[in-house]
Amino acid sequence: MKTALVIAPTLVPRWNDLVGALRKDAILVISSDRSSEYTDLYVPQWFGRLVKRMRRPALYCPNPLALYCLVKREKIERIVTWADGSHISALFVMLIARRLGIPYEIRAAQNIPDAVPAPFCWYAPSVIRNAARLYSVAPPSTAVAAPFVADKGRLLEIGNGFDDTIFSLTDKEQDLPAREIDAVFAGHLEPRKGIDLVAQTLRALFDEGRINRAAIVGKGPSETQITKLLGPELAGNRLERYHWLSREELAGLFRRSRLLLMPSRSNVSDDLGTGKLLAIPWTEQFGRVCVEAQACGTVPIVSGVGGLPFAVGQGGIVVDCATTERLTRAASDLLDDPDRLAEMRQLALQNAQRFTLSNIAAAMVRAPK
Numbered sequence: 001m002k003t004a005l006v007i008a009p010t011l012v013p014r015w016n017d018l019v020g021a022l023r024k025d026a027i028l029v030i031s032s033d034r035s036s037e038y039t040d041l042y043v044p045q046w047f048g049r050l051v052k053r054m055r056r057p058a059l060y061c062p063n064p065l066a067l068y069c070l071v072k073r074e075k076i077e078r079i080v081t082w083a084d085g086s087h088i089s090a091l092f093v094m095l096i097a098r099r100l101g102i103p104y105e106i107r108a109a110q111n112i113p114d115a116v117p118a119p120f121c122w123y124a125p126s127v128i129r130n131a132a133r134l135y136s137v138a139p140p141s142t143a144v145a146a147p148f149v150a151d152k153g154r155l156l157e158i159g160n161g162f163d164d165t166i167f168s169l170t171d172k173e174q175d176l177p178a179r180e181i182d183a184v185f186a187g188h189l190e191p192r193k194g195i196d197l198v199a200q201t202l203r204a205l206f207d208e209g210r211i212n213r214a215a216i217v218g219k220g221p222s223e224t225q226i227t228k229l230l231g232p233e234l235a236g237n238r239l240e241r242y243h244w245l246s247r248e249e250l251a252g253l254f255r256r257s258r259l260l261l262m263p264s265r266s267n268v269s270d271d272l273g274t275g276k277l278l279a280i281p282w283t284e285q286f287g288r289v290c291v292e293a294q295a296c297g298t299v300p301i302v303s304g305v306g307g308l309p310f311a312v313g314q315g316g317i318v319v320d321c322a323t324t325e326r327l328t329r330a331a332s333d334l335l336d337d338p339d340r341l342a343e344m345r346q347l348a349l350q351n352a353q354r355f356t357l358s359n360i361a362a363a364m365v366r367a368p369k
Contacts, residue, residue, distance in 0.1 A: 015358035064092040066316055068099070078104055080364060082135075084109035085127040085145075094127045103132030105364075108145040108155065109285055137286040138307025159311070160286040161360035162352070167251045167295040169349070181240065182211035183331060185300070186250060186289050194303065196222065199229035200324040201261060201331060202322060206234055210335050215240035217251060235277040254296035258341065259331055260301045263321035287311045291355045294348035299341065301330050311355075315348030324343030 011321040071079065079097050083090045084107045097104035106127065127217040128134065136142040137160045149155055183205065185198045198216070205211040214241060216226060227235045235241070245253060254260070266283045284306035293300055294315050302308040312318065317332045334341045353359070 006272050009231050034244070048360065061311050065098065067092060068096045071096060071102075076100075078132075079106070082107050085124040085131075090127045091123050094123075094130055098130065101301070104130075104277065105133040105135065106131050108134040108136040108141045114271060120294075138310040140283070140306050140310075155324040156363060158360055158363040159355045160288050160291075161355055161357040162288055162295065163291045164295055164352070164356045164358075167254070167292040167352075169255065169295070169297050179256050179258050181213050181253070182252060183259045183261055184215040184257040184293075184336060185261050186217040186253075186293075187262070189216075189222045189226070189305070191222060192265060193220075194261075194265055194321060195220070196229060197263045197321055197324055197327055198226060199226050201263075201327045202239070203234065204324065205228050205331060205335075206230075206238065208332070210332055212290045213238055213240065215257065217242045217245055217250065217253065219243045224275045251292070251296055254293045254298045257293070257296075257298045259289060259334060260293040260298050261331065262287060262308065263319075263327050264298055264303050264305045264308065265307060265321065284308050288318060289356075295352035297345050297349060299334065299339060299344045299348050301334070313347075313354070314352040315344065315351030317344070344356045345359040 003138050014144060031215070070076075079093050079102065081090060081093050081104070086109070090106050093104050093106070108128070125148050129150075131154065133154050133156055134145050134149065136155055136157045139157065142155050142157055145155060146152060146308055183202060185195065187193045187195075189195045195216075195218075202211070206214075219249075226239075227242075230239065240253075242249075242253075264284045264287070287302065287305040290300040290302060290308065290311050294312070300312050300316040301318055302318055303310055304318050309318045317330050317334065319326050321327050333342065
């Protein structure tokens with residue numbers, strides 16, 4: 001079945017295995033990337049500006065007329081897009097596919113119901129309902145999409161892929177005791193990512209003498225709270241701080257780290273320390289950073305939010321991170337038991353293999369029956 005794959009240009013480097021699998025089957029790849037390897041479909045500048053003003057993600061949006069002409073000219077039999085039902089590109093794909101009488105497949109995302117603003121809320125259920133197949137990244141995504149899908153066989157739970165050519169271990173990097181960073185956090189620095197819990201947990205572990213060095217990667221509105229919660233001395237001398245790292249650099253950091261802390265949550269304090277709660281209609285869809293860390297031999301400790309438990313599987317610790325004490329206890333128990341930590345690391349490495357891009361690609365390129 002000749003397939004058109006519509007993905008964002010920023011995703012192309014991460015999907016080398018998928019692109020390769022598609023090419024082996026002589027399937028056309030569509031992207032707006034300015035590369036001779038891919039078909040260029042530029043979105044009009046005026047439309048890009050309009051989408052941004054309406055506060056919709058403008059990461060990738062195909063030129064609908066160019067996409068329609070290409071699909072018709074190349075006699076495409078199936079369109080696959082890694083956009084969820086609320087993305088404007090998914091709407092274009094649905095309209096083109098229905099016009100030409102061919103099936104289309106999209107990504108199922110669990111944040112659709114509350115995250116779609118008023119101008120766009122009308123089409124997301126329709127896009128989901130009419131899709132020939134939905135690729136769910138985790139059980140919560142499946143549960144959200146299920147009410148819109150009459151045939152549950154159209155929901156395929158495949159997870160979210162990571163590039164194991166970058167996030168992996170060599171034989172020389174297998175020695176866990178040689179890792180000098182005891183705990184690491186990587187993500188957007190905001191309350192819903194639990195960065196306040198991370199900082200408080202690191203402070204407690206430092207004070208108890210259980211860790212000597214930690215690292216935090218990312219930037220965001222809660223950045224100033226890190227120094228406040230850790231204290232200037234710890235933040236300046238025993239914390240490695242990075243605002244941004246390339247994927248290769250992040251993989252290198254994970255290879256130096258024992259634990260990854262990811263206590264994400266959905267209902268958070270809008271001002272750290274005030275106790276005032278703000279309900280945010282958001283939750284972790286998958287948590288690919290956890291799987292990337294696992295592939296580098298780092299054991300994740302996560303909250304039971306969204307798709308995180310599904311992502312880490314048996315190769316991570318899932319705790320109720322409502323309090324710093326629980327997160328601190330989970331980290332302390334692992335750090336105090338080298339044998340269990342080594343066992344968890346092996347389980348983490350095994351679990352990560354479920355979500356390599358080659359495995360995700362194998363699921364996505366399989367022609368629908």
